[in-house]
Amino acid sequence: ISKIRTIIFLQYFHTARYLISFSFLTSRLNISIYRTMSENAETFAFQAEIAQLMSLIINTFYSNKEIYLRELISNASDALDKIRYQALTEPSELDTGKELFIKITPNKEEKTLTIMDTGIGMTKADLVNNLGTIAKSGTKAFMEALQAGADISMIGQFGVGFYSAFLVADKVVVTSKNNDDESYQWESSAGGSFVVRPYNDPELTRGTKITMYIKEDQIDFLEERKIKEIVKKHSQFIGYPIKLVVEKEREKEVEDEEAVESKDEEKKEGEVENVEDDAEKKKTKKIKEKYFEDEELNKTKPIWTRNPDDISNEEYAEFYKSLSNDWEDHLAVKHFSVEGQLEFRALLFAPQRAPFDLFENKKSKNSIKLYRIMKAQALRDSSTMGYMAAKKHLEINPDHAIMKTLRERVETDKNDKTVKDLVVLLFETALLSSGFSLEEPQSHASRIYRMIKLGLDIGDDDIEESAVPTSCTAEAKIEGAEEDASRMEEVD
Numbered sequence: 001i002s003k004i005r006t007i008i009f010l011q012y013f014h015t016a017r018y019l020i021s022f023s024f025l026t027s028r029l030n031i032s033i034y035r036t037m038s039e040n041a042e043t044f045a046f047q048a049e050i051a052q053l054m055s056l057i058i059n060t061f062y063s064n065k066e067i068y069l070r071e072l073i074s075n076a077s078d079a080l081d082k083i084r085y086q087a088l089t090e091p092s093e094l095d096t097g098k099e100l101f102i103k104i105t106p107n108k109e110e111k112t113l114t115i116m117d118t119g120i121g122m123t124k125a126d127l128v129n130n131l132g133t134i135a136k137s138g139t140k141a142f143m144e145a146l147q148a149g150a151d152i153s154m155i156g157q158f159g160v161g162f163y164s165a166f167l168v169a170d171k172v173v174v175t176s177k178n179n180d181d182e183s184y185q186w187e188s189s190a191g192g193s194f195v196v197r198p199y200n201d202p203e204l205t206r207g208t209k210i211t212m213y214i215k216e217d218q219i220d221f222l223e224e225r226k227i228k229e230i231v232k233k234h235s236q237f238i239g240y241p242i243k244l245v246v247e248k249e250r251e252k253e254v255e256d257e258e259a260v261e262s263k264d265e266e267k268k269e270g271e272v273e274n275v276e277d278d279a280e281k282k283k284t285k286k287i288k289e290k291y292f293e294d295e296e297l298n299k300t301k302p303i304w305t306r307n308p309d310d311i312s313n314e315e316y317a318e319f320y321k322s323l324s325n326d327w328e329d330h331l332a333v334k335h336f337s338v339e340g341q342l343e344f345r346a347l348l349f350a351p352q353r354a355p356f357d358l359f360e361n362k363k364s365k366n367s368i369k370l371y372r373i374m375k376a377q378a379l380r381d382s383s384t385m386g387y388m389a390a391k392k393h394l395e396i397n398p399d400h401a402i403m404k405t406l407r408e409r410v411e412t413d414k415n416d417k418t419v420k421d422l423v424v425l426l427f428e429t430a431l432l433s434s435g436f437s438l439e440e441p442q443s444h445a446s447r448i449y450r451m452i453k454l455g456l457d458i459g460d461d462d463i464e465e466s467a468v469p470t471s472c473t474a475e476a477k478i479e480g481a482e483e484d485a486s487r488m489e490e491v492d
Helices: 002-040 048-059 067-089 091-096 124-133 139-147 152-158 161-167 216-222 224-234 257-266 275-280 313-324 374-378 386-390 402-412 417-432 441-455 460-465 481-491
Strands: 042-045 102-107 112-117 169-177 184-188 193-198 207-214 242-255 284-296 332-338 344-350 393-396
Touching (some): 042 124, 048 161, 067 091, 067 102, 067 112, 067 152, 067 161, 067 207, 067 224, 124 169, 152 161, 161 169, 207 216, 313 332
Antiparallel strands (some): 102 112, 169 207, 242 284, 332 344, 344 393
C-alpha cells in the first residue's frame, strides 16, 4: 500500500511541477501583454469644468435618464451628416463604407448597450480634445442651469450631450475610426481621468462605437421594449436608419439523434444495412433556435412631405425637439410649399427663446437643415439673411428639376455666383412666404425681440428715434415698402 501511495505522490508531484511551470509561463505572458497595452495607453485628466459636470451628473438624482439615448443618437446623426457632406465633394470618403446608419446593440449577458454609427469618426486628437480636455463653451452654462433647477434634458442644447451616458453607465468605452487616422479607443469610469489607446475593431471601418456598461439599477434600458419606446419618442425623425439588434426565435428541423441511436441498437448482428431505406426513413424533429437580426425603428415618413392638415400639434412639437434638442415646445410653426420657377416644401419653427451661444461670433452657426441639396447649403452667403438667426429650422425637400441643375453647377465650379444667388433666392422666398400666425404675440415680442433687432441691424438709437406708443395700432409705413412689394411680386 505504501509503495502505491509513493507512486501516486510522485506522479502527482511530476504533473503539478508542469502545472506550476505552465502557470508561471502564462502569468509572465499576461504580464507582458499588460505591459504592452499599458505602454500604448495614455491617461489624461478631465478638464476641471468637465470633471465637475460629470460629478454633478453621477451624484445627483435625475428621473429623466432616458434622454441619454436621444443625445447619443443625435451625435451619431451629426457625424453621419459630416461624412455625407464631405462625400459630396470627395466621393472617395465613402470607400470605407457607403451605407450610412446607426445601430443599437443591447447585450443582457454582459450588461452593455452599444451605439454604433458609420459617420465621420474621430481621430486620436478628436477623442482627447472633444471628450475630456477641452471644455465646450456651454459646459459652465449648463452646470449653472442644472444648479438652478433646470431639467437634465437641456444637456443637448449646451453641446455636452455625450456625458449624459454616465446617467445610466458606470463605464463608457468609445472606439472610433476616422479616414485620416488609425482606430483608437477612449475609456473612462468618470473617476477624473480617461485612457486613450490604439484599438483595432474589425467591425468598424469608419465611424464611432460607444459601449456603455449599464448600472445595476438601470438594467431596464437593455430591454427591447424600452429602447423602441425611447427612439419613437425622441428620435423617430432622424434622417438615417436607426437599427436595433433584436433577438428572435425560429423553428429549425434537425435529425433526431435519439431515434437514430435506438434504431442502431435494434439492429441485429450481420444484418445488411439498406442505405436507401435509411435515407427515406431518417427521422427529424423541430427545435427552436435563437438568432439576431436588425430591425429598423424609424420608418416614419418625413413630416415635411406630408399634408399639413394631417399633422397634429404634438407631431410638430416632437419633430421640432428631435431636430433642435430643445426642451421646450416651439413658439410658432409654418408649414408651406412654394410653386413656380422654384418648387419646395418647407417647415419653419420659431423657438421660445434665443440660443445661449447666439452672440459667440467665433462659432459658425447653421440652423438650416436642407435635404437633397446639401451642396447648396455650403454655398450660403453668410453676409445675408441675418434674420434667419431668429428661425430655428427650415426644412426643405425639393423635387423640382432645377435642383439637379444646381448640383451639376456646383460640381463644376464651387464659386458659381448664379448658384449662390439661387440659394439666397430660395431662402428669401421662404421668408417672404412664411408669415407666422402667433397665438401669443407678447411672448414672441419679449423673448426674441432682441434677436430680431440684431438680425435686421437696428440699433438702440434707431428704436428711440422711431419709437411708437404701445397704444398705437396702426402700422407705420416703411420707407421703400412699395419697391420691396414689387420685388416680392417678381419673386412670385
